Amino acid sequence: MSDAATTRRKIQVTVNGRQAEGEAEPRKLLSDFIREDLGLTGTHVGCEHGVCGACTVLLDGEPVRTCLMFAVQADGHDLLTVEGLAPGPDQLHPIQEAFWERHGLQCGFCTPGFLLTIKVYLAENPDPTEREVREALSGNLCRCTGYQNIVKATLRAAEILRSEPENADKASTKTTQRD
Amino acid sequence: MRAAVGTPIRRVEDERLLRGEGAYLDDLCPVGTLHAAFVRSVHAHARVVSVDATSSSIAPGVSLVLDGPQLEKLAQPLETRITAPGCRQVRHPHLVVDRARFVGEPVVLVVADDVYRARDAAELVEIDYDPLPAVTTVDTALADWAPVLHDQAPGNVLFERQVASDGEVDATFDAAPVTATVTMRHPRVTGLPIENRGALADWDARAQCLTVWSSTQSPHILRGALADSLDLPAESVRVIVPDVGGGFGTKAQIYPEEIIVAVAARYLGRPVKWAEDRQENLLAASHARDTRIVAEVAADREGTILAMRADIACAVGAYGAHPYGPMLEPMGTASMLPGPYAVPHYRFQTRGVATNASPEGAYRGVGMVVATLTHERLIDELARTLELDPADVRRRNLIPSASFPYATPTGHVYDSGAYAEALSRALARVSYDDLRAEQAERRSAGSQDCRHLGVGISCYVEYTGMGSRTFQTRGMLSVPGNEAAWVRLDLDGGLTAALSIPAIGQGLQTSLAQVLADEFQVPVAQVRVVQADTALTPEGSGAFGSRGAVAGAGALHAAADRLKERLLPLAAELLEAAPVDVEYGAGGMHLRGAPDRGVSLATLAMGIDDADREHAAGLSVSAAYDPPVATFASATHIAVVEVDVETGLVEIRRYVVVEDCGPIINPIIVEGQVHGATAQGIGGVLFEELIYDVGGQLITASLMDYLVPGATELPTIEIDHLETASPLTVGGYKGVGEGGTVGAPAAIANAIADALAPLGVTVSELPLSPERVRALVRERSHTAAPTTSHASTPAIMAGPHNAGHSLVRPS
Ligand code: FES
Numbered sequence: 005m006s007d008a009a010t011t012r013r014k015i016q017v018t019v020n021g022r023q024a025e026g027e028a029e030p031r032k033l034l035s036d037f038i039r040e041d042l043g044l045t046g047t048h049v050g051c052e053h054g055v056c057g058a059c060t061v062l063l064d065g066e067p068v069r070t071c072l073m074f075a076v077q078a079d080g081h082d083l084l085t086v087e088g089l090a091p092g093p094d095q096l097h098p099i100q101e102a103f104w105e106r107h108g109l110q111c112g113f114c115t116p117g118f119l120l121t122i123k124v125y126l127a128e129n130p131d132p133t134e135r136e137v138r139e140a141l142s143g144n145l146c147r148c149t150g151y152q153n154i155v156k157a158t159l160r161a162a163e164i165l166r167s168e169p170e171n172a173d174k175a176s177t178k179t180t181q182r183d
Numbered sequence: 184m185r186a187a188v189g190t191p192i193r194r195v196e197d198e199r200l201l202r203g204e205g206a207y208l209d210d211l212c213p214v215g216t217l218h219a220a221f222v223r224s225v226h227a228h229a230r231v232v233s234v235d236a237t238s239s240s241i242a243p244g245v246s247l248v249l250d251g252p253q254l255e256k257l258a259q260p261l262e263t264r265i266t267a268p269g270c271r272q273v274r275h276p277h278l279v280v281d282r283a284r285f286v287g288e289p290v291v292l293v294v295a296d297d298v299y300r301a302r303d304a305a306e307l308v309e310i311d312y313d314p315l316p317a318v319t320t321v322d323t324a325l326a327d328w329a330p331v332l333h334d335q336a337p338g339n340v341l342f343e344r345q346v347a348s349d350g351e352v353d354a355t356f357d358a359a360p361v362t363a364t365v366t367m368r369h370p371r372v373t374g375l376p377i378e379n380r381g382a383l384a385d386w387d388a389r390a391q392c393l394t395v396w397s398s399t400q401s402p403h404i405l406r407g408a409l410a411d412s413l414d415l416p417a418e419s420v421r422v423i424v425p426d427v428g429g430g431f432g433t434k435a436q437i438y439p440e441e442i443i444v445a446v447a448a449r450y451l452g453r454p455v456k457w458a459e460d461r462q463e464n465l466l467a468a469s470h471a472r473d474t475r476i477v478a479e480v481a482a483d484r485e486g487t488i489l490a491m492r493a494d495i496a497c498a499v500g501a502y503g504a505h506p507y508g509p510m511l512e513p514m515g516t517a518s519m520l521p522g523p524y525a526v527p528h529y530r531f532q533t534r535g536v537a538t539n540a541s542p543e544g545a546y547r548g549v550g551m552v553v554a555t556l557t558h559e560r561l562i563d564e565l566a567r568t569l570e571l572d573p574a575d576v577r578r579r580n581l582i583p584s585a586s587f588p589y590a591t592p593t594g595h596v597y598d599s600g601a602y603a604e605a606l607s608r609a610l611a612r613v614s615y616d617d618l619r620a621e622q623a624e625r626r627s628a629g630s631q632d633c634r635h636l637g638v639g640i641s642c643y644v645e646y647t648g649m650g651s652r653t654f655q656t657r658g659m660l661s662v663p664g665n666e667a668a669w670v671r672l673d674l675d676g677g678l679t680a681a682l683s684i685p686a687i688g689q690g691l692q693t694s695l696a697q698v699l700a701d702e703f704q705v706p707v708a709q710v711r712v713v714q715a716d717t718a719l720t721p722e723g724s725g726a727f728g729s730r731g732a733v734a735g736a737g738a739l740h741a742a743a744d745r746l747k748e749r750l751l752p753l754a755a756e757l758l759e760a761a762p763v764d765v766e767y768g769a770g771g772m773h774l775r776g777a778p779d780r781g782v783s784l785a786t787l788a789m790g791i792d793d794a795d796r797e798h799a800a801g802l803s804v805s806a807a808y809d810p811p812v813a814t815f816a817s818a819t820h821i822a823v824v825e826v827d828v829e830t831g832l833v834e835i836r837r838y839v840v841v842e843d844c845g846p847i848i849n850p851i852i853v854e855g856q857v858h859g860a861t862a863q864g865i866g867g868v869l870f871e872e873l874i875y876d877v878g879g880q881l882i883t884a885s886l887m888d889y890l891v892p893g894a895t896e897l898p899t900i901e902i903d904h905l906e907t908a909s910p911l912t913v914g915g916y917k918g919v920g921e922g923g924t925v926g927a928p929a930a931i932a933n934a935i936a937d938a939l940a941p942l943g944v945t946v947s948e949l950p951l952s953p954e955r956v957r958a959l960v961r962e963r964s965h966t967a968a969p970t971t972s973h974a975s976t977p978a979i980m981a982g983p984h985n986a987g988h989s990l991v992r993p994s
């Protein structure tokens with residue numbers, strides 16, 4: 005192993021509204037950095053080759069597969085993980101609420117990736133059809149639900165978000181105030 | 184009172200999981216944890232000549248490198264105790280000792296302070312192999328020239344059995360006016376939970392105790408295996424199951440890796456963790472199915488079934504899985520082939536054949552998937568031969584509700600059901616007659632439409648919630664089958680229950696809380712269910728075989744009764760009455776016939792706190808429950824498909840399930856189970872296939888190659904319920920975890936076969952991927968295509984007697 009690959013580099017990120025700093029070898033995957041160095045184990049790894057979507061987080065507001073990125077590539081960027089989705093300990097994000105209400109999760113392992121993918125999708129497509137939702141979710145795998153209730157939960161979340169559009173913003177601004 | 188049971192309450196598991204606060208195996212990392220990586224065989228079959236770990240063991244961060252012979256000095260191989268006739272025991276070392284038998288089999292363990300470094304060091308291990316010829320299919324493994332995988336299993340037969348219900352089978356076939364034959368191959372598939380396998384072990388040298396966290400479905404069975412293998416008393420081994428990211432049977436087996444990390448932890452005195460990656464999962468977690476079957480049915484001219492016979496062979500991989508051995512698919516398929524139909528005479532021959540592939544284990548619907556696929560294809564073929572409607576042929580043969588308990592020719596006793604009702608409801612729901620009219624019209628129009636309409640029906644019955652007698656009878660001695668629960672009246676008047684069955688996504692923490700709440704007539708919020716920690720819960724069997732609701736509810740009922748008994752003297756004392764005059768009522772105990780003169784659970788709990796030691800002993804109780812041999816759930820699935828004969832694409836236009844799992848505890852959870860199970864069945868029939876090349880290399884070792892369905896590939900699944908109670912179980916519950924997977928392949932395969940029937944081709948191999956459908960369509964040019972609908976007699980039916988006999992007659 006060459007020195008360049010194993011020399012640790014400093015990485016600074018904003019994660020869920022807070023500054024965080026860590027050190028990692030250049031080869032360390034962003035998924036591993038988030039889970040091990042930032043201690044945010046809600047980001048899951050299901051395949052480490054970019055297919056399942058379980059490792060999805062938002063990087064500068066865009067969904068990325070953290071198993072396909074190195075931690076050093078996130079240096080200086082803004083991350084939102086599932087832990088930062090709910091406005092606070094007493095409140096869930098409307099997408100989380102909808103998943104709970106419509107039984108959109110079983111084992112819950114794929115769920116964080118779905119929640120973050122849906123957050124971005126609904127921000128851009130507030131009133132999708134069922135078919136459109138299925139297409140939007142086609143990059144995330146779930147082995148438990150057959151997607152039935154994930155699709156229903158997404159449509160329900162869209163409905164909630166449309167009825168109280170300030171929810172979406174509240175969720176992200178409140179996050180920054182957490183702790 | 185049925186206050187909580189039957190209501191669709193939101194799951195108590197969910198908030199944590201939605202916030203990303205679940206704790207799955209790889210999320211656990213005690214201080215000082217070391218990380219394991221495995222060097223796995225790159226050959227399907229090879230002698231290991233030498234292992235050189237010199238540079239690996241001095242690599243940065245490495246604390247341990249072990250090969251098979253070294254490991255054998257620290258731990259015994261597992262003995263899978265199977266006493267079933269026809270079953271051969273073979274040795275299965277945790278790490279390869281002299282011969283690797285499949286690609287991905289663990290050969291060397293490397294432990295380092297970081298998972299990246301463990302993998303780096305694993306790459307430095309040099310193994311000298313002497314490759315041997317490999318066999319990956321039933322046919323090659325049974326060939327004269329085939330290499331023998333295990334000396335203990337000549338001819339590579341790990342399991343074989345021939346059973347006839349009586350001596351009349353062949354005579355009935357010979358005399359029968361019609362017969363139909365089906366030849367099927369179900370590919371090798373795998374459960375593919377999105378969370379891979381994993382285990383973390385810690386050794387407490389002072390107490391000489393081992394703690395293992397594993398994403399297993401069977402904590403107590405794992406505890407027994409660890410104790411045996413590491414030569415420890417079972418009481419010194421604690422198995423804790425954290426949140427599990429799906430199991431589906433894949434995690435019901437005991438795996439070498441779970442034992443090996445425990446050995447390493449004990450040896451090093453440090454926690455050691457192994458978290459599988461997806462490639463390892465596809466290579467070395469259990470596979471399933473890989474079955475080829477030839478089956479025949481004999482019937483009279485009205486379509487009444489007279490007899491069945493079948494020849495079944497499964498490529499079960501390199502070893503029998505612990506604790507089930509090599510008989511899961513071969514025996515499950517054979518024993519359920521008669522399905523929900525009255526079959527007077529039946530004979531089968533079935534085999535489990537050793538191949539150079541990952542060992543087969545349980546996967547949702549084990550055996551019953553291929554059984555249902557086959558009996559449902561047979562019914563459709565029979566209908567075509569007789570020019571009858573396939574729904575009518577089913578109606579004629581379904582076991583009537585008045586016939587329960589019904590003994591099948593394979594010795595199962597179906598307890599209850601409403602098979603014909605499920606079929607009628609499903610037919611009505613899809614407007615079956617309209618579909619047939621649409622189909623006839625589209626066909627007769629001589630239309631040039633490349634889309635062909637097909638309707639496929641699948642009726643099935645499945646064994647669920649099996650008890651100890653089942654596993655004893657099967658000869659699976661390491662599978663207990665029973666379940667116990669511990670229930671405590673907490674000091675605040677709440678109730679806490681603990682059971683061994685892990686949470687694998689099936690929502691038991693909620694549904695069993697509903698059951699317990701009703702046992703004590705308290706709100707669900709007043710009860711709490713703790714799962715899967717062998718130090719806290721009494722003995723149990725685990726989450727498999729659609730047993731959670733049946734076994735869990737039974738155990739809770741027994742424990743609740745016992746706790747009420749224990750509370751009775753205290754309540755009597757507080758009420759200043761004789762115990763015989765006190766009874767349990769809503770939320771507490773009261774004077775018989777006077778519910779207003781009572782004491783609540785909270786008061787009783789305080790009483791326990793104050794009372795003498797005798798009463799204090801009544802605070803918590805355990806009780807065991809042994810479920811019946813089996814309770815039989817059933818369903819009808821109907822798929823309506825459009826097959827594009829130009830592209831081979833199958834579009835599922837409607838998918839309807841009418842299921843009967845007995846009384847429903849929580850409707851949203853039951854429907855979720857049906858959705859997910861059906862999706863896996865659809866994956867199995869349309870997309871999924873683990874493919875080994877002739878040399879035994881797995882060429883589908885990523886999710887780019889092993890295709891599981893995504894949201895756009897699956898239809899909306901419409902569900903209707905029947906609730907026929909079991910007379911055998913507490914609450915009448917039947918299991919629901921697996922049914923969807925059992926029913927879906929048959930429904931889709933029949934629908935595609937129906938769509939393609941005018942082309943004179945039939946379906947005999949899965950998955951029915953676009954390429955395979957196109958290949959079937961191209962076959963048309965070799966076959967005289969009949970012009971009419973399912974009422975035609977395709978060429979494949981000619982002379983079924985000749986085609987089938989040589990295979991299914993006992994030799
Ligand atoms: S773990 Fe990143 S896509 Fe599967």
Ligand code: FES
Pocket residue numbers: 108109110111112113114115145146147148149377428429688
């Ligand atoms: S809920 Fe288990 S994988 Fe989606």
